[in-house]
Amino acid sequence: MSQSTYKEVAKFFEDFEIGETRETAGRTITRTDFVMHAMHSGDWMPHHTDDEWCKTQPFKKPIIHGNATFSISTGLCLQGEPLNPHGMSYGYDKIRYPNPVFEGDTIKVKMTVIDKRDHPKKKTHGLITEEKITTNQNDEVVCVAHHVIFVEKRNP
Template sequence: MAHEFKYFEDFEIGDIEIEKTASRTITESDMVFHSMHSGDWMPHHNDEEWCKTQPFKTRIAHGNLSFCVGTGLIVMASDMNPNVMSYGYDKLRYPHPVIPGDTLTASVKVIDKKDHPKRKTHGLMTHGETVTNQKGEVVCYAEHVFYTLRRTPLD
């Protein structure tokens, strides 16, 4: 049976696209590899002794690591819809730190839809993507905008 992919008209503001993804625990190795990939060797992420003198008292993961892991969890939980592709992000926040041993999950909700300013064949749909830790604290929030094919182009 062929999968029916959604078009712009099929998405509604408030739709829960993913209630809760699988989970992933952040390890010390994740933090070291992220430092190597990004080139960000700031002591907040890599110097436990220095961090003991700081407000969180331990190393914290890069915000972008939380974002990347959350994105991966969302992709693993999603069907590949050829009618939708990333247009970019309008907002990205890290309200709580992630420390080694934290376990992250993600959820996705449709928060906005609007006509594309130039293309009558597509609309712009925005997902609110929330990554939380095992305590239910939001560790990453992103507004992901998608270029979404219309079933019926506008006149």
């Protein structure tokens, strides 16, 4: 997809407010998600892929890979979001998976700006941290990640 097909919104560092939130739509996890992630990662551990073995374990059924939950959550955050030409991902801190995700679960993500600070070396940019909390259809938290975004300043 070319950049020209994205709707753009010019949001500079100064435009972000601590406490601002947004939420994604939901997405239901399918068996295909399990298999695709196992194919990409090479992680075919039985707690993700072996129904019979899982029957002998505490959850009694396969759980999707934590990194698949994180990847799908990240994708949800981008759907419907306008492209901000002034910001880009700087990385993630603190990724946790407090509860498992199963086939048939529907997940969604709530994003909250929790930190805003100057970049330590680049006076022209700042760092925004968003806490991304992914929940299932029962409002149980299944993934927490802190996304650090590198954002241009309007008036450096």
